[in-house]
Amino acid sequence: MLRLDDLQLFIRSSALGSFTAAALEADLLPGQVAAAIKRLERELDVRLFARTTRSLRLTAEGELYLPTAHSVLETLRHGRESLHGDHSELRGVLQVSAPSDVGRNLVLPWLTEFRREHSGLSLRFFLSDELADLYRDPVDVGIRYGIDDAANYISLPLAPWNRRVLVAAPAYLARRGRPHTPQDLQQHDCLLYLQQSRVFDRWQLGEQTVQVSGPLFCDDADVVRRWALAGEGIAFKSWLDVRANVAAGELEVLMPDFPGDLRPLTLVCPHRKQLSPAVARLHQWLQGKFAQLQPDPG
Numbered sequence: 001m002l003r004l005d006d007l008q009l010f011i012r013s014s015a016l017g018s019f020t021a022a023a024l025e026a027d028l029l030p031g032q033v034a035a036a037i038k039r040l041e042r043e044l045d046v047r048l049f050a051r052t053t054r055s056l057r058l059t060a061e062g063e064l065y066l067p068t069a070h071s072v073l074e075t076l077r078h079g080r081e082s083l084h085g086d087h088s089e090l091r092g093v094l095q096v097s098a099p100s101d102v103g104r105n106l107v108l109p110w111l112t113e114f115r116r117e118h119s120g121l122s123l124r125f126f127l128s129d130e131l132a133d134l135y136r137d138p139v140d141v142g143i144r145y146g147i148d149d150a151a152n153y154i155s156l157p158l159a160p161w162n163r164r165v166l167v168a169a170p171a172y173l174a175r176r177g178r179p180h181t182p183q184d185l186q187q188h189d190c191l192l193y194l195q196q197s198r199v200f201d202r203w204q205l206g207e208q209t210v211q212v213s214g215p216l217f218c219d220d221a222d223v224v225r226r227w228a229l230a231g232e233g234i235a236f237k238s239w240l241d242v243r244a245n246v247a248a249g250e251l252e253v254l255m256p257d258f259p260g261d262l263r264p265l266t267l268v269c270p271h272r273k274q275l276s277p278a279v280a281r282l283h284q285w286l287q288g289k290f291a292q293l294q295p296d297p298g
Helices: 004-016 019-026 030-044 060-082 100-117 170-176 182-187 221-229 239-247 277-291
Strands: 049-051 056-058 092-098 121-127 141-145 154-159 164-168 192-195 202-205 208-211 235-238 252-254 265-269
Touching: 004 019, 004 030, 004 060, 019 030, 056 060, 092 100, 092 277, 100 121, 100 141, 100 221, 100 235, 100 239, 100 277, 141 277, 154 277, 164 202, 164 239, 182 202, 182 208, 192 221, 221 235, 221 239, 235 239, 265 277
Parallel strands: 092 121, 092 141
Antiparallel strands: 049 056, 141 265, 154 265, 164 235, 164 252, 202 208
């Protein structure tokens, strides 16, 4: 018979890439984790991990079984929590990933406040501009820009109205002048960052797409915002990332007649069965917070 603890150790070993790391996290000995994996492999009659003295990776069968293991544990957790009603105290661990800029400057204080209101909940927060793998990485939900209609996960809206805007500091505009058309950007220092593992240097403004360049690049989009604040160039960023700086007069929105592309913000999770009370309440909480930041259409 399958043991739930063995399933959990299988998931954590896969996410951490190490029996030793999974053992430390669970306050067990590495040999106990290895024994749990062997029990699970005997029950399933497959080999879940390919092991060497230096590495640990999932086999093809392990890759296939991992989403099932997640689903089993989440179904049980959801059932246990539902017994106590929607207004019960939230407990357990909530693991959230978010992009660096919006995660650090907006979501972080909101998550801290949310956790303070639900003291029985433990929070793990992961910041990266690389998309988290909802089936492999140690996260329950991810906050993401854009909507992928072909993706095999549940997407819940947070800020469907959000779009990119061109911004620059008054000091840069005084030194280099103000662009008036998308083509003018080719004569300016544009601040570049990664998007989905490639340099984001093709900017869509209205019906036009322009190839841009510049002397500064970073794999952290928050650094680009800071460069813009320092007057180093023009940034093409989410409104959510720069709204506070625009309101403070530290950045100016450029070429409003050429609106940037939509960048809706969503909360995603692997499966509807993983919409636990904690995830549902977090979605409602964040949706309310983001609604307050929607720009005035006038």
